[in-house]
Amino acid sequence: MIKDEEYLKSKASYCLDLAKKLGATDVSVTVGNSISETVSFRNKVLDESNRSDSLAIKIETYLGKKKSSISSSNLLDENLKTLIEKCFETTKITPNDEFNSLPDKELLANNIKDLNLYDQSHIENDKKIDYLKELEETASIDKKIINTESGFTENKSNFILANSDGFCNGYKSSSFTASCVTVAKNENSMERDYEFTSKCHLNDITNPSELGETAAKHTIKKLNPKKIGSDKLSIIFDKRISKGFLSSFAGSISASSIARGTSFLKDKLNQPIFSNSINVIDKPDLIKGMGSKCFDSEGVKTDTLKLVSDGILNNYLVDTYNGKKLNLKSNGRSGGSTNLYFENGNINYDDLLKSHSKILYVTETIGHGTNLVTGDYSVGATGFLVEDGEFKYPVNEITIAGNFNEMFKNITLANDLEFKYSVNSPTMMIDDMTVAGK
Amino acid sequence: MSNFFDKSDLTRKDVDKIVSETLKDCDDGEIYFENSKSESILLDDNKIKSSNYSSDLGFGFRAISNEVVAYSHSNEISKNALKNSAENLKSTLKSIKGTYNHEIPKTNNKFYDDINPIEQKTLDAKLKVLNKVNDYLRKKDSTVKQVTASFSGEQKSIEIIRSGGEALTDVRPLIRFNVSVMLEKNGRKETGVYGIGGRQSYDEYLKNDNWKNVCEEALRIASVNLDSKPAPAGEMKVVLGPGWPAILIHEAIGHGLEGDFNRKKTSAFHDLMGQKVASEGVTIVDDGTIDKRRGSLTIDDEGTPTERTVLIENGILKNFMQDRLNARLMNTRSTGSGRRENYKHIVLPRMRNTMMLSGNQTQDEMIKSVDKGIFAVSFGGGQVDITSGKFVFNCTEAYEIINGKIGSPIKGATLIGDGPSILKEVSMVGNDMMMDPGIGTCGKAGQGVPVGVAQPSILIDKMTVGGTKL
Helix, strand or coil: CCCCHHHHHHHHHHHHHHHHHHCCCEEEEEEEEEEEEEEEEECCEEEEEEEEEEEEEEEEEEECCEEEEEEECCCCHHHHHHHHHHHHHHHHHCCCCCCCCCCCHHHECCCCCCCCCCCCCCCCHHHHHHHHHHHHHHHCCCCCEEEEEEEEEEEEEEEEEEECCCCEECCEEEEEEEEEEEEEECCCCEEEEEEEEEECCHHHCCCHHHHHHHHHHHHHHCCCCECCCCEEEEEEECHHHHHHHHHHHHHHCEHHHHHHCCCCCCCCCCCECCCCCCCEEECCCCCCCCCCCCECCCCEECCCEEEEECCEECCCECCHHHHHHHCCCCCCCCCCCCCEEECCCCECHHHHHCCCCEEEEEEEEECCCECCCCCEEEEEEEEEEEECCEEEEEEEEEEEEEEHHHHHHHEEEECCCCCCCCEECCCEEEEEEEEECC | CCCCCCCCCCCHHHHHHHHHHHHCCCCEEEEEEEEEEEEEEEEECCEEEEEEEEEEEEEEEEEEECCEEEEEEECCCCHHHHHHHHHHHHHHHCCCCCCCCCCCCCCCCCCCCCCCCCCCCCHHHHHHHHHHHHHHHHHHCCCEEEEEEEEEEEEEEEEEEECCCCEEEEEEEEEEEEEEEEEEECCEEEEEEEEEEECCCHHHHHHHHHHHHHHHHHHHHHHHHHCCECCEEEEEEEEECCCHHHHHHHHHHHHHHEHHHHHCCCCCCCCCCCCECCCCCCCEEEECCCCCCCCCCCECCCCCECCEEEEEECCEECCCECCHHHHHHCCCCCCCCEECCCCCCCCEECCCEEEECCCCECHHHHHHCCCEEEEEEEEEEEEECCCCCEEEEEEEEEEEEECCEEEEEECCCEEEEEHHHHHHHEEEEECCCEECCCCEEEEECCEEEEEEEEECCEEEEEEEEECCEC
16 A cells, blocks of 8 residues: 555654754655556566655755755654755755745745546556556457567656745655567567557546557558668658657756756747747646646746747746746746647648648657757657658658757648647657658 | 674574574575665755665565466564564465575675765765865856756665575675766756766765866866757667666667566567577677676675676577576576565566677777768666567767768757667777766666666667757
8 A cells, every 4th residue: 555645744844853853944755655566468478566665755855045955765753854954964065055945935836626646446466467468469450460578667746845934735646557578570670569548537547459450550550561662751650659749848948958058949938949830738627637737846836828829938837946037937847847748730631641642651769869058969760752642661770850940830730639648749750851861 | 794683582593593594495585684775965056955875674585386476575574573574475375385495606806895885974074075076167157057966875784594594695886976967058957967876985086186187078068068059859779888888788789688577478578588689799798797886796685696697698688587486487497697686576587787798890990981960978767668678768969960071069859769770770889998987776666776788889870860960
């Protein structure tokens, strides 16, 4: 069983009291417990079981404008005492930073909505095994599938965030995740692909045969890939990949990278950064949302933000410290975005495929070729060549490159948004990208 | 050495008893205790931005029968927690029985000292160095707009208890010192990053004002990039500099030679043992025994002493890297490559320090032989798709080569290649093998572990460069 609210609160208040007694002017404590149980299968037999029970505490002590922090997994009072003493000693010799402070009191969340993020259902390992058996049976129907690996994880978490201004809140959340990775082989090639499902509630996850079938289908389609010649092309990014551009965007508008001057979107507030059909929303209060939050990691209330409307950048993601630096109020985004998404575009998926006679359809990228300082983008890619709306053959061992400043203005979105992750995008097309191949 | 049962209701005898009972019908398994202390101190934007100290204590209990691994971990060290874990393991393995192998090789040299690097330098002294770095760089060059410098240090103590009461211990220090600088000139911004580290005290790495060299290197990379032009796109010849660019070896070859992917036959290398996978003259080893290196370990995380494993000898594939589980199932021995990020994770076969050994040619000869290509000196990260064998890595400092001469610097770009065939495209191997500066972290299955790489300069006849200029 995960630790209950009472236990977590008692640990938090022990730390608050002790730090105050030592002379700390402000204190903030986060204490949490998370238990997860995973069962993994490989080629239709049990491969691994893994149970994880993790406690974690993080304490920040302030002395005026001086601040330092400690974290630990050992919640025995005696250990906490040693650590808090050490933390406060460190705080004393850390230099002043005028922007250090707890969040403004009036911004703290006071109305905690129930977002239905916790499902108390427990699925026994034997039941997980049944699910995975069915999944792998379906995944391996086609003889070209030579290896299947799948896993089922149930996770339950609870946490409390408390600070010396009287904030003390927390909530439970749960997730149920199943995934399947398949390997297909023929005389010419061996390829791997996957599918997964992750939800707050057990009843919402995809059924096992559908998951297995999708993974196998993705993988078999990739056999016999070709390398194409270097070219300027329009690229369609599958939903798995298009959401990555939103994550890069979120990183670039975090108050921290703006304040440090290390973002290609610095000084772009109220300016067009996307084509004028693009809207980006960050919605924290989505019921059962994978990125939903009742407050941010400092306790600040979170409202829905329309980050981009008609292509124009409206907001940064602001936390207390960097907000003070930029002379902005925190908008409850310490810890980043919540449920971040592009609103649907106007074109349907099939029409998007037909929009050019030759299109590269990307299903996977590899490498870390995203430079948020310059906006330069260059990654390895796999996918398909699409001609006149039809998938012709799989493509691999190529790279795709561009710069976000131009790429963002060349985005066309389909109208097939769904909420599968915490960051979600419809299928996306970007014109005029450089493909390097043969 | 940590006493893990201090302040708990456990005695060593209790632990031995629970471990032996739980593992009696299993093929393998152990309990792994870990106590880690770590710190990170960061200077950013002219200020000490954060100073964090962390202490983590916990155990991971593992039981293996046949191919099935049962694992349970907790950070509560008590009789109750251990018993719960034991029950959890038993319920997974139920009727799957094995025969425990009590044999474990026990000798090795120690490759680092039992120090706690965090305690060896005062916080005040660390803050002073970080402030000196900031002042030095900002005074040195007016185009410097941002400086980030950090110390991170840790001491990890582990104890592995196997069935029968056999215990193995290790104390592992690790530090890293990092500087990143951003320049801005004529509206253009570029960054340069450099770091050093390994399994010694901070001062070993910082003596003789060595922090200045780290600053200079970060500044040099950023300055080169300020003048860079768009990188070319397409297939061409690539000369790689010595040292850190060996992450090519790590991605292209290393991961594909880890035992688990080959037992499962999901690696592009699984049926290539004994075959020619590289040009003649190419020898690659994975070595966990180099004194005080970031990727070195006295014993691995299953208690097996590390070794120098020859992976490819003169072009021929000789060995995979093995942990105990995959070695047993593949009928071979562990190479001391069983590693885990910490007690929360299962053991996987992983790299340590992966190195391509020197050949006879010079970097000059390589450059002169290239009509059109690129010379890549410094890299960010890399990644590989084990199954298709395709891998990438990102240049952070590179130049064009035209008619045998090094030309202008080019913007960062991703290079992509095919693991099983790339080493056959190596046509020259340099005589200048160099270790990396001690900053690598390898990710696999969500677990990060410290690793090292080394190589001489090499010439690759054909690789795809992912620039924007056609």
